[in-house]
Structure formats: structure tokens, C-alpha cells
Amino acid sequence: MIELDNVAYSYGGGELLSELSLQLAPGSFHFLTGPSGTGKTTLLKLCYGALRPTAGQARLFGTDVREMDRDAVAMSRRRIGVVHQDCQFLDHLSLAENVALPLTVAGEPISPQDQNLRELLGWVGLTSRANALPPELSGGERQRAALARAVISSPEVVLADEPTGNVDWEMSQRLLRLLVELNRMGVTVLIATHDLQLIRAAKSQVQARVLRIVNRKLQSAGVDL
Amino acid sequence: MKVSLDTLRALGRGDKAGDRVVPPTGFTARLTVFVAAAMAFLAVFALALSLAAGRLATSWGEELARASTVRISAPSGQVATQTEAALRLLQQTPGVASARALSEAEQQALLEPWFGPDLPVTELPVPQLIEVTETPEGYDAAGLRLRLQAEVPGAVLDDHARWRKPLVAAAARLKLLGWLSGLLIAAAVGAMVTLAANAALAANAQVIAVLRLVGATDAYIARAFVRRFTLRALSGAAVGTVLGVAAVALLPSGGETAGFLTGLSFRGWHWALPVLVPVLSAAVAFASTAVAARRVLGGLS
Numbered sequence: 001m002i003e004l005d006n007v008a009y010s011y012g013g014g015e016l017l018s019e020l021s022l023q024l025a026p027g028s029f030h031f032l033t034g035p036s037g038t039g040k041t042t043l044l045k046l047c048y049g050a051l052r053p054t055a056g057q058a059r060l061f062g063t064d065v066r067e068m069d070r071d072a073v074a075m076s077r078r079r080i081g082v083v084h085q086d087c088q089f090l091d092h093l094s095l096a097e098n099v100a101l102p103l104t105v106a107g108e109p110i111s112p113q114d115q116n117l118r119e120l121l122g123w124v125g126l127t128s129r130a131n132a133l134p135p136e137l138s139g140g141e142r143q144r145a146a147l148a149r150a151v152i153s154s155p156e157v158v159l160a161d162e163p164t165g166n167v168d169w170e171m172s173q174r175l176l177r178l179l180v181e182l183n184r185m186g187v188t189v190l191i192a193t194h195d196l197q198l199i200r201a202a203k204s205q206v207q208a209r210v211l212r213i214v215n216r217k218l219q220s221a222g223v224d225l
Numbered sequence: 226m227k228v229s230l231d232t233l234r235a236l237g238r239g240d241k242a243g244d245r246v247v248p249p250t251g252f253t254a255r256l257t258v259f260v261a262a263a264m265a266f267l268a269v270f271a272l273a274l275s276l277a278a279g280r281l282a283t284s285w286g287e288e289l290a291r292a293s294t295v296r297i298s299a300p301s302g303q304v305a306t307q308t309e310a311a312l313r314l315l316q317q318t319p320g321v322a323s324a325r326a327l328s329e330a331e332q333q334a335l336l337e338p339w340f341g342p343d344l345p346v347t348e349l350p351v352p353q354l355i356e357v358t359e360t361p362e363g364y365d366a367a368g369l370r371l372r373l374q375a376e377v378p379g380a381v382l383d384d385h386a387r388w389r390k391p392l393v394a395a396a397a398r399l400k401l402l403g404w405l406s407g408l409l410i411a412a413a414v415g416a417m418v419t420l421a422a423n424a425a426l427a428a429n430a431q432v433i434a435v436l437r438l439v440g441a442t443d444a445y446i447a448r449a450f451v452r453r454f455t456l457r458a459l460s461g462a463a464v465g466t467v468l469g470v471a472a473v474a475l476l477p478s479g480g481e482t483a484g485f486l487t488g489l490s491f492r493g494w495h496w497a498l499p500v501l502v503p504v505l506s507a508a509v510a511f512a513s514t515a516v517a518a519r520r521v522l523g524g525l526s
Contacts, residue, residue: 070443070523077440088435092248104246105441149439 001026001157001188002047002080007056009042016042018216020056024157024190029183029206031199032192033221034213040192041085043213044159047190048080049073078106081150083160087142089134095145096121096130102153117152124148124178139166147178157188164198172198180205246436247429247449254457257421261414261461261506262468268410268502269469275403276498277489282396285389293366295324295355299379308353311377315357318372320364327354414462414506415513418454422517425450433525447518451511458510462503470499 001024008018016039024030024047032040045051046058049065058065060076068076081102089098096112099121103110110117112130121127124144129137137145143163150158160179164172176198183189183206193199202208212221295315299307308326315324327335332354336344366384373380426433436446473490491498 074437074440074442077438082438084438088431088438090246090248090432090435093245097245101246101435102439105436105439105445107445153440 001061003057003059004043004046004053005057005059007046007053007058009039009046009051010054015216017046017213018055020216020218022047022211022218024188026156026188027183027186028188029180029202029208030190031202031208031210032190032213033194033196033199033210036194038213039216040194040213041161043218044082044161044190044192047157047159048082049076078102078153079156081153081155081158083143083146083150083158083163085161085165087146089142089145089149091134094131094133095126095137095141098134099145099148099152101149106153120148120152125174140168140171143167143171143175144178147175151182151187155187157190158182160189160191162193163191164193164195169197173201176202177205244449244452246441247425247432247453250425250428253421253424254453257418257454257457258461258464260417261458261510262465264410264414264417265462265465265502265506266469266472268407268506269466269473269499271403271406271410272498272502273473273489273491275400275407276491276495278396278400278403280488280492282393282400285393285396293357293359294383295357295373296352296381296383297355297377297379298350298352298381301350303379304353307377307379308355311355311373311380314372314376315355315369318364318369320360320362322358322360324355324357327356411505411509414458415509418458418510419513419517422450422454422514423521425454426518426521433522437525443519443522446522447515450518451514454514455507455511459503459507462506466499466502469502470496 002022003024004020004022007020007022009016020043022043032043034040042051046053046065047060049058049060049068052058052065060068061079063072063076065073089095090101093101094112096117097104100110100112100114100117118127118130121130124147126141126144126148129141134142134145143166147158147160147163150160158179163175163179167175172195179189179191180202199208199210210221212219295311297304297307297311312324312326315321332351333342333344335354336351366382370382373382433446470491476490
């Protein structure tokens, strides 16, 4: 679905990632780890077309990112749900409207009372906050709302950047369970995190591959966690 | 082009959800509406000025094209001979379409307002008048005067229409200035909307980033802004136009003897023309927002 082939990315002078290859197969569950500043977020951005590799090839659903125009990238976003590290919302719209935003911009708006939307909000435990504005939400609520928004258009891939960054252990477990549940429904999941405890917790629930960025390259980290 | 057509269609249809994705910005919105209204008000005056100047140029032009006169004052015995000589000469002059000596009855009619109907024209040394009609190219007045002087000593060319020429030119220029003002007003509306749209796009950079993230195309994002600015320009210009037309309608009229100042108004079907002002303002706003949005969005990653 998403393939990186010998990809390099450099900001200005220094090369952040080089000779990096990754294949996200349908239904797979990946963790991406490594210390802060090693390029986890950059790698995720390469995976959803927000950045274009400076060398090598990135393919989204079989199409080279270099050959995709801005509209094609926008269309591919409808098949990739992204949970940002700093979840951004439209602050003037209610939580329910924000969660439904991917459908709105795709030209299939649904009402805040829509059954599927209510079920989704229930699934992430935000039913009672449906009418709240994003600035009124706590960190954990924002993370869960971002997850709900990422999955409302039934994406084939969910990319999550530190989805448990701002939440306590209890909440991070809950978010993880939601992602594992999605994966069981056939969704490909890639989670970037430096939280090794979370990865350990996941291993008991799902067969996950753990990737680590070391020296600008991607390594498979297995048993040593 | 496809984007614009889609946008036009969406404009007509209206899109509540699409409108809501961009937060409302009260102050800029009111400024845009105000400037559109002010510009529309001015545009109505520029339009009225152009149309009035056009009417003036036409009516003066028609009088100018009509005629000039040759007047023959000679001792009574020579009038007939000199008239014939002058007519012959005029018929040979390039630029003269026709020359015709006025009959006694016509001369009497001309004098009647001043001397009353009982004036015995034949017994008075009233000069003979020759009506000269010019071709569109006109004749060489100085040359004709010299030749008349040489061959018909009693003839005086009364070139009474000539003084109107600079006035017609001035009226035509005024008309041109009116249209030019209209163009400048349209350009100013375009510039104002472009600035406002750029400000709105910059102020909503985060909104645009979120929309891109969830899969909105540039056309969708642009549409939200274009629709907003087009409707603002349309409503503002509509108010300005109504006020402008009312102001023109309330100008005191000079009636039959209308001069230029009192003639500054619309006539007949011209009253329908100001309707174009809001439509054009909306079109200008539509185009300039679309261009601004495309430029800003195209520059994003």
C-alpha cells in the first residue's frame, strides 16, 4: 500500500534519512521507534505525501509520489488516516463536526446526529463531548478525537505520530486498544512512538513489527525490546 | 477552468458545510463590504457621467454636421448675381455636400421671432442666406473664405458650427474619462479583494493545513474563500449601486433646457445599466479571489 524504496530526505544541509526502505502490507501493524529528532515524523510525512523524498522512490497505493499533483495527494489522504502529534482541529467547529470533517471536504457531509458518527464517538468515548469546541478538550480527548477523525472515512491505512504523547498510561492503553481493534478489522497501522512500554503492551495483543531509525537508516528491532 | 466552473456551480447551489469550514472574520468582512459599496457608488456616477457626456457629444456632433451659412450682403441689384456666383463656387468646393439659397419665405420665418410676421422682407436690405451642408470630411474654411473674398466680395462665411468642435472633442474625452474611471474602479475592487483574500488566506493558514490533512483538494479550499468574497462584493456593491442610483435620480433636472450638469442622469433603458455594477463587482471579486487562492495554495507543501 505504502512503499518507500531507497528513500533519502534532507532538510537544507544535513541528510536526515538515507537509503531507507519500507513496505506497509495490507493488514500489517508496525511500530516506528527511535529517540526524538531521528526523523520519525519525517518518515510518516513521507508516507502520506506531505513530504517528497529527495532521493529514491515513495509509492502511495502504487503511484510514485513524484508523479502525484496536489489533488492526487489530497485524494490519497482520503485513504490514509493521520493522527498528528499536535492534533490540529478547526477551533470554531464542534468536536462532532471536526470528526466528520474528512467526509465534509470529500463532499459527503453528514449531520452531527448521524448514527455512524455517534457510534464512532462512542467508540472513542467522546459522546458526551460531541458539542464541545476543540479548545475546551483535554489532551487525551484531543488525541481520541484525532483518532476518530482519522478513521471516519474508513481509511485503508492509519498513521499515528506519538498518539499517546500527551496522555497518561491508562489513556494510552485505551488508544492502543482502539488501534489494535482497527487493525483486526483489516486496517494497516503504523505508530511512531518512543514509548517502549506501549510497544511491549501491544505485543501481547497483536503481531507487530517494530522498526527503529538508527543512523539515518531503518532497522528491524525484534526480540531485544 | 474546471475549477472555476465547479466553483460557479457551487456558488449557485450554496454549501452550508463548506461555508462553515472557514471561520467568519467580522472586521475584514465588513471592510470588504464597505469598500465594494463605496466603489459601486462611484461606479454609478462614472457611468452616469460617461452616458451624459456621450449624449452631449452626439447632440453637438449632429448640430455640427448640419450646416454652416454664407451670408451675402450686397447692393440690391447685385444680390442675385453674387448669390449665383457663390452657389457655383460652393458647388465646386471639395467638402461641401450641398449649398442652397434660402427662399424669401424661409428667410422671413427666420426673422419672424425678432421682427414679427408683418415685416416686408423684400423691401429691406436683408442679406441673402445660403445654407451649406458639409460632407463628413468637412471643407477648408480658411481657403473657402479667401476664394469667396476674391470672387464674391459681398459674401461672408458664417462658420457658426466650428466653435462646437472643441466642445464635442471635450465631451468625447469626458466620456472616455468616465469609462476609464469605471475601469480603474473595477481594478481597485480587484486589488482590494486580492489584498483581503490574501489576508484571509494568511490568517487561516492553520485551517488550510487541517483541511489539507483531512483530504480537502485545493479547489474545495479555494471555493470556501471565493464564495465568501464573491458574495461580500456582490452584496456590498448592490447596496452602493442602489444608493448611487438614488443619488443620481434625486439630482435636480433641468428639463428641456438641460445643460451638462443637470443632464447628469440616466435616460430610458440606461437606467438598467447600473444593475451591471454589482454583477461586475462580484465577477471581479470571484476572479481575484480565485487567482489569490490558487497562488497561495499552490505555494504550500
